[in-house]
Amino acid sequence: MAPVPDGPEALAERLSDRGSLAAVRLVSRDAVAAGQAAAGLGSGATVAAVAALTGGNREAVRSALGELRRVGVAWPDGNVVCLVPPVLERWKRAKGQLEVTGPPPVELGRSGSDGELRSSVQQLLRTAYALVDTSKPIVGLQRGGVGAKERQRLGAALGVDDDYLLVVLDLLFAAGLLVQTGTAFGVTARYERWREATPARQWAERAWAWFWLSHSPTARRSAAVSKVESSRSRAARWAVLRAGRGGLSVEGVAAAAYWFCPAVHQYVVGVVREAEIVGVVAGDALSVCGEALLSAGNAGALAASVAEVVVPMQCEVEVLDDLKAVVFGQLTVEAARVLEASAESLVEDGARVWKFTTASVRAAFAQGWTRESLLASLAELTQQNVPWALRALLGEQGRGQVRVREVACCVMAEAKVIAEVVRLPGFVELAPTVAGSAMASSELVARLQAEGFAVVKDPSSGSVVVRRVRKARAVAPVEEVEPVAVDLPDLDADELSTAQIVRARNRALSEKAVALLTGAIDELSDVRIDYVDGKGESSRRTITPIRWDGPFLLAWCHMREAERQFRVERIKSVSPT
Known part of the structure; x- marks a missing residue:
């Protein structure tokens, strides 16, 4: 599995500060x-000696040290355990x-059928097909991204909740199938090949993209989830799934994440x-596909592993007497x-x-369909x-029948531009690439320019041709390659250190106090603080930090014998216990 160094370069990276400290997030x-x-x-x-100091039996200690060896931060030198310097x-x-x-007791989970x-x-x-193939333009x-109102519209059209839609959208982007240019979304060259692949290959690419996704799609929409928390979601995802092997309850593992992945246990929200x-999970246990995901080395190997499970769905269309069509099975590109x-x-x-x-039938005829071609x-x-x-x-x-609509001016553009134009008051769609308006051409040109469109008048026909003004910054093309597994050290990309967070929240603390508090937060160890509460009352307490909770530091207060929230800016001094 990826967290294990698989060559000299990976091992060298693991010996670096960033690589080794990121690897520690994956251990129990x-x-x-x-x-x-x-x-x-x-x-x-x-x-x-380690067993005597930790109070554990030798078998449990050997297992724990084995974890450190597997992630590349420890090795044996004879009978002595050595650790990488960082x-x-x-x-x-x-x-x-x-x-x-x-490990804490975790029951076997109910396996899904x-x-x-x-x-x-x-x-x-099916949701991915519907979102890209048959939905209105996104x-x-x-x-960048899709706003809450647009997600609400898409979710209602697709019959899925916001969490589900966020996962589908993020995986389309992560797998290199969807790209955003300005406010418009379009498929990449990879999408057509993906759409024609077997369902096993289609699913494997989406699942592989999710497995390596650095953030949590369902957690990042919350204002309380910071960039730091989002970047650690991948480590939490790996830890929970690996711990759930063997049929254990995934919900049970997530509930005991404080033991299975103490460094990132607070980021397991959304994983299950x-x-x-x-x-990847069916019922309350890893599915056959989930076990295959943990063992596969790439999307191709994963597709081969699940080929007998993820089978093609035959597409059957039934048109009822009330003129409603129902699709059974996998919606094909042609359907x-x-x-x-x-329709x-x-x-x-x-x-x-x-x-x-x-x-809808008239719209089809306007696009070039005939009665005979549609019937066929x-x-x-x-x-x-x-x-x-x-x-x-x-x-x-x-x-033989036509519609007549009086307009003062026509607007011609690409279909995706017309889709934006007709959302403005005073415009109607005449065809996918044509909009009409009762406004005079001079008024219409001024209105479109005010909305950020580039406008060119066509004197020969009296029409107006528009296009969206592109920003100076070009969107990088999507490379037509398989999703590449990101190396483990990238878990720290763009991430603030604990010391930087503490310093930003309390600039009055001395360097020694920042170092002591940072060490306690990172190592989940005890520390003594002088604290002033919201009423202005001072107290000296011994705390054991648990995790960040928005603007608060959540910790076990030994004085109150309970979990308490502390504002870092109210900590006046820090000392060792």
Whole structure:
């Protein structure tokens, strides 16, 4: 698995400050306890000595030290345990000594059925198809991303909640299938190849992208989750999934994350929910696909491992007498093309259906479809079972009838630009690339320019041609390569250190006090503080930091014998216990 150094370069990186300290995030509380004991014992750090110091039995100590060896921060020198310098120096400064207790009891989880697993995987793929193939254009924010109102619209159209939609969107981006230019979203060249691949390959690329995603899609939308917290979500994801092997309850592992991944236990929020969405967890245990994900070396190997589980869904379209089309199985590119062109997409009771209407059929004819071409395509999709009501609708709306609408000026542009223009008051869509308005051309030009469009008048036809003004900063093209596993040290990218956070929140503390408090927070060890509460009352307390909680430091207060929230700016001094 990726956290284990797989070559000389990876091992050299692991010996660096960043690499080794990031690797420590992946080990259990027992491994931290054994490592701190080994750091304190120095040349006398034998298994027996570490066991005596931590109060653990030798088997548990060997297992804990084995964790450190597997992530590349420890190695045996005869009977003595040696640590890489950055970790050795960090753990030498630890106050107090943790005990080696062995893992907390976690019951076996309920394994999901094959039907549950296939349902999860198929819904993930169907939602991606619907979002890109058959939904209206996605409108993004100028600063990047999709806003809450647009997500609400998309979620209602697709029949999914906001968490689910965020996962789907982020994985489309992470897998290199979707790109944003300005406020418009479009697919990359990779998307067409991905869309034509087998379902096993499609799912494998999405799951692999999620496994290596540095942030948590469902956690980062919360204002209380900082950039630092988001960047550590990957380590928490790895730790929970690895600990859940063997059929253990994933919910139980997440609840005991303080032991399984003490350095990142506060960032497990969202891991289980996202794993269920992706299909890595079914029921309350790792699915067959989840076990394969932990063992695979790349997306291709993962696809081969799940080929017998993630099988193609046959696409069958049934058009009912009320002119509603229902799709059973996997929506194909051809079916999506026909239905999107000739019917309106609806969500009824959480299921996606398509409704043929007078307006939708006329829109298809305006795009170049004929009665004969639509009937032929629908007959193929429905296995020659096109109902009489739909045949009659297609006949009534043939090219013999036209609509007349009075406009003062026409606007021509690419379909995605017209989609933005018709959202403005006073504009109507006449065709995918044409909009109309009752405004005079001079008024219309001024209105469009005020909205940020580049406008060119066409004197020969009286039309106005518009395009979106692109920002000077170009969007980098998406490379047509497989998602590449990010090296472990990247977990620290753009991340503030604990010392920087403490200093930013309390500039009155001395350097020694900052160092003591930082060490206690990083090592989850005891420290004594002089604190002034909100009423102005001073007290001296011994605390054991647990995690950051928004603007607060959550810690165990030995005086109150309970968890308490402390504001760092109210800490007047810090001293060792």
